Amino acid sequence: MSPYIGRFAPSPTGLLHLGSLFTALASFLEARSRQGRWLIRIDDLDTPRNVCGANEAILSTLDVFGLHWDGSVTYQSQHQQAYQQALQQLQDQHLLYRCTCSRKNLSDLDQSNPVSESIYPNICRDKNHPQTGEYALRLRTEPYLITFNDGVQGVVSENLASQHGDFILQRKDRIIAYQLAVVVDDYLQGVNHTVRGADLLDATIKQIYLHQCLNLAMPHYLHVPVITGAQGAKLSKREFAPAVNQQNSHLILFKLLVLLQQNPPSDLKHTSVAMQLDWAIQHWNPNALNLVRSIDITNP
Ligand code: GLU
Numbered sequence: 470m471s472p473y474i475g476r477f478a479p480s481p482t483g484l485l486h487l488g489s490l491f492t493a494l495a496s497f498l499e500a501r502s503r504q505g506r507w508l509i510r511i512d513d514l515d516t517p518r519n520v521c522g523a524n525e526a527i528l529s530t531l532d533v534f535g536l537h538w539d540g541s542v543t544y545q546s547q548h549q550q551a552y553q554q555a556l557q558q559l560q561d562q563h564l565l566y567r568c569t570c571s572r573k574n575l576s577d578l579d580q581s582n583p584v585s586e587s588i589y590p591n592i593c594r595d596k597n598h599p600q601t602g603e604y605a606l607r608l609r610t611e612p613y614l615i616t617f618n619d620g621v622q623g624v625v626s627e628n629l630a631s632q633h634g635d636f637i638l639q640r641k642d643r644i645i646a647y648q649l650a651v652v653v654d655d656y657l658q659g660v661n662h663t664v665r666g667a668d669l670l671d672a673t674i675k676q677i678y679l680h681q682c683l684n685l686a687m688p689h690y691l692h693v694p695v696i697t698g699a700q701g702a703k704l705s706k707r708e709f710a711p712a713v714n715q716q717n718s719h720l721i722l723f724k725l726l727v728l729l730q731q732n733p734p735s736d737l738k739h740t741s742v743a744m745q746l747d748w749a750i751q752h753w754n755p756n757a758l759n760l761v762r763s764i765d766i767t768n769p
Pocket residue numbers: 477478479480512651664665666669
């Protein structure tokens with residue numbers, strides 16, 4: 470068996486909030502409890518959303534919370550060549566096509582779901598649009614079931630074409646889509662265990678399909694619950710969840726261990742971050758989160 474390699478892959482779109490730190494901690498504990506390596510990759514491809522200084526702030530927060538990573542931090546923006554190679558490989562298999570649809574066209578077509586996360590109706594599949602002009606690259610999907618066994622969420626099984634549809638790998642603005650970048654990078658970095666938030670369960674089906682198309686081994690997946698705030702909304706930078714306060718890091722860490730259902734003994738609360746992490750690595754039990762998709766922080 471190859472040694473465990475895990476990672477945390479934040480997007481530099483803001484500071485770490487309690488929800489992202491919760492995911493980072495789970496990923497760290499899973500890796501360390503299995504004597505694994507734990508890497509940091511900054512998912513900085515979506516340049517319009519990147520926030521200046523967020524990289525440094527994220528890394529310093531991880532550091533304050535004792536979540537020390539192995540090796541040097543990598544940046545997706547430095548891997549463009551690998552993404553282009555993967556696109557070429559898919560192109561050679563005739564799995565890609567040019568799509569000129571706009572978000573607006575698509576949502577006009579589908580009034581029931583104006584947010585356009587709906588299934589693409591394959592308008593451009595056989596149009597063979599010319600290579601001149603603006604287009605996105607979409608991946609053809611087939612109507613078959615993709616099934617995987619998640620470390621926390623159990624068996625997930627979804628139909629690729631009817632529940633996901635043909636999806637974008639390179640946007641019209643030429644930015645490589647997250648789905649492709651994450652698959653290529655996890656492979657290049659030897660990541661064999663992916664621990665992240667359950668909001669990405671849906672993306673996992675698409676990523677597994679990409680692993681298959683590119684003939685890459687698929688990592689083990691473990692999707693931890695997302696932390697929700699008022700009205701069940703996921704804490705997210707878009708919703709301006711407050712950045713974690715670095716002042717009382719040991720108290721926040723203790724709170725996170727409680728949220729992770731690890732039942733830390735109360736006398737651990739006033740000890741150092743390092744001592745709490747030692748305890749947590751030794752006692753880490755992800756099964757305590759089994760089948761939990763979200764945790765409401767406003768409901769203690
Ligand atoms: N960068 C993604 C995010 O911040 C996570 C990617 C992943 O863990 O696969 O939501």
